[in-house]
Amino acid sequence: MLTKEKIAEVKKIDGKDWLLLSALGLLFYTLTQGTQFIGLSLLPAVTVSLLLNFTPIFVTVIGIFLLSERPSVLQWLGASLFIIGILAYFYPVDLSESKTLGIIVMTIGVFSNAFSSVLGRGINRSGKFHPLTVTVVSMGIGSIIILIIGLTTQGLPHLSLTNILFLLWLAVVNTAFAFTLWNLSLRTLTAMESSIINGTMLIQIAFLAWIFIGEPVTWQEGIGMLIAAAGAIVVQIKRRN
DSSP states (O other): OOOHHHHHHHHTOOHHHHHHHHHHHIIIIIIHHHHHHHHHHHSOHHHHHHHHTTHHHHHHHHHHHHTOOOOOHHHHHHHHHHHHHHHHHHOSOOOOGGGHHHHHHHHHHHHHHHHHHHHHHHHHHTTOSOHHHHHHHHHHHHHHHHHHHHHHHHOOOOOOHHHHHHHHHIIIIIIIIHHHHHHHHTTTSOHHHHHHHHHTHHHHHHHHHHHHSOOOOOHHHHHHHHHHHHHHHHHHOOOOO
8 A cells, every 4th residue: 555655755756767667657558558459459359369478588588688687598498388388279360461450559569568577677676666656656657648548539438337346446456456466576586487477367367267157178278278387387497506
């Protein structure tokens, strides 16, 4: 929660840190979330999910150059297994020319997601700010921008009580709480390790959909999830000094 200490911490943010947190908000909330919404209007959900799961590869490469975080050979193997599992899960995927615009939009989203992961890791590993402070400031900036864009292009929608309750749940649990945990994880996990864990959301969704709404998991999807899960576990294995 926002205690007096957290408020005081926000007041002490200097110009450079405001710039970094603003960039994080723009990349992670405005661009990444915005392109996902647009991508879902242009592409099937399965294609959007597939493209987003390539994020860890870009995070790893960018992290090498900007954060000097070099994965071990074992972690490269784990990341490769993760991608193989994702491809096995989604195969085949329609990437026809009619979907070119959607693929371009999602490519922008994947890169903004990757850069935001690396930037978030750089901010959080310094330990200068509490994860809640990072979340409140960056999310506040990014969400205000995307709200302005939405109101300008689509106007104020009619909201029922049910819609408002859904929005409150998404805002508090799926966004504020979840992203605070994300920033907390970036204090100790590398950008690559966090990104791979985030990618396992596909596996969690598939299992929850099977349990609660009866959506079946095919043998191909099951094998793909097992390979991806194995890769994610391998990535987290620390090399001992």
